[in-house]
Amino acid sequence: MKVSTRREDFLQTSLELIHEKGFKATTMRDIAERMGFDVSNSYNYIKSKQDILELFLFRTSAEFHNTMDNILACSYTADEKLKQVISAHIQVAAKKPFEVALMVNEWRNLSEPKYNEYVALRNLYEKKMAKLLREGVQQGVFKEMDVKIATALILSSIRWLYDAYANTKKAMNPIELERQIVGLVLEGVLK
Amino acid sequence: MKVSTRREDFLQTSLELIHEKGFKATTMRDIAERMGFDVSNSYNYIKSKQDILELFLFRTSAEFHNTMDNILACSYTADEKLKQVISAHIQVAAKKPFEVALMVNEWRNLSEPKYNEYVALRNLYEKKMAKLLREGVQQGVFKEMDVKIATALILSSIRWLYDAYANTKKAMNPIELERQIVGLVLEGVLK
């Protein structure tokens, strides 16, 4: 094992710095300084600044898609599937908060060939969620609703989750977090 | 009437450009070019690039706070208040989608004295929402729940709304939008 831990360090440092200052505001010199070496050395680990962004964005996106695909392919009922998706989101957010923060905040900074690719992946994920909801409506387990709106709302409602773990002051209990969020999404706030 | 419409034009152009490219990626030269004049002339309308950001951010924030304060001071029940808040968010998002987009996406680009000010306003707004929810729980109209989590979830769930209006392809009906979102937040997706 151990495949150039130096590169991993460099990428992790990049990730944390980008989370702190934003991608555009983070300079290659910032990253190098925190690593303790000169800027030019950074280019032994990465081809360009854009590549840092691409690497994390597409890797984490693939992880979300994989999980979603597995859940969709199960024989669960739609409400069970939705719970699974929420659960998975919480787990990823808890384990890789900086990667998720990057996905939420920095994807707009991709430049043109990759930007379109990424937006397509994003739309695809939205479509998968919409399919899940439509399934539930047809099964009679979800109420009649505008699936497009519900999709946007539910995905948006779990986008903040990384924040509960990226800013380490608290370290929220994932089990309780899941219980609360599932309760709110499935049954709302009314008694 | 008519108070220097030229300045308004400049600010509106800035706003749209920032929405398209992001604040950091939008240069003063970009804005000037779209206005049809030289960069230097921009500084007859604004003191600095940061000032453009501050102006919109604090102005729109104040609008949200005002509305929230008025709703909180009413004699409505908590569930009615929550509906009012959601309704207000939709109206602002429909009328000023670019301003709202700025609030959602660009507040991190504020620099230090103003950044803290803005974060404080943000936290205050969250506290006001939490108060509304706690009220509802005490009145017995909302179920028992972790108010901190519910606050984050609800606010996050309506953050995407500007997107339904900023990208003009559709121009969604605000009445139906409100019906759907209120239904989902209050009662969830289950039948």
Add this chain to the structure above:
DNA sequence: TTCAAATATAAACAATTGTTGACTTAAAAT
């Protein structure tokens, strides 16, 4: 020991960026 790969430095580049100062011209108010 030798040799190649990994790790690092130093210096410089070309481009971009926010901002300023000195002037000019057009429009409005006195």
Add this chain to the structure above:
DNA sequence: ATTTTAAGTCAACAATTGTTTATATTTGAA
């Protein structure tokens, strides 16, 4: 008619930025 104000141009600045090239040092394997 004169003067103030609004609107605009031109040239230049200092700083920052991503990236490259050439070169040196360290390290692990042969």
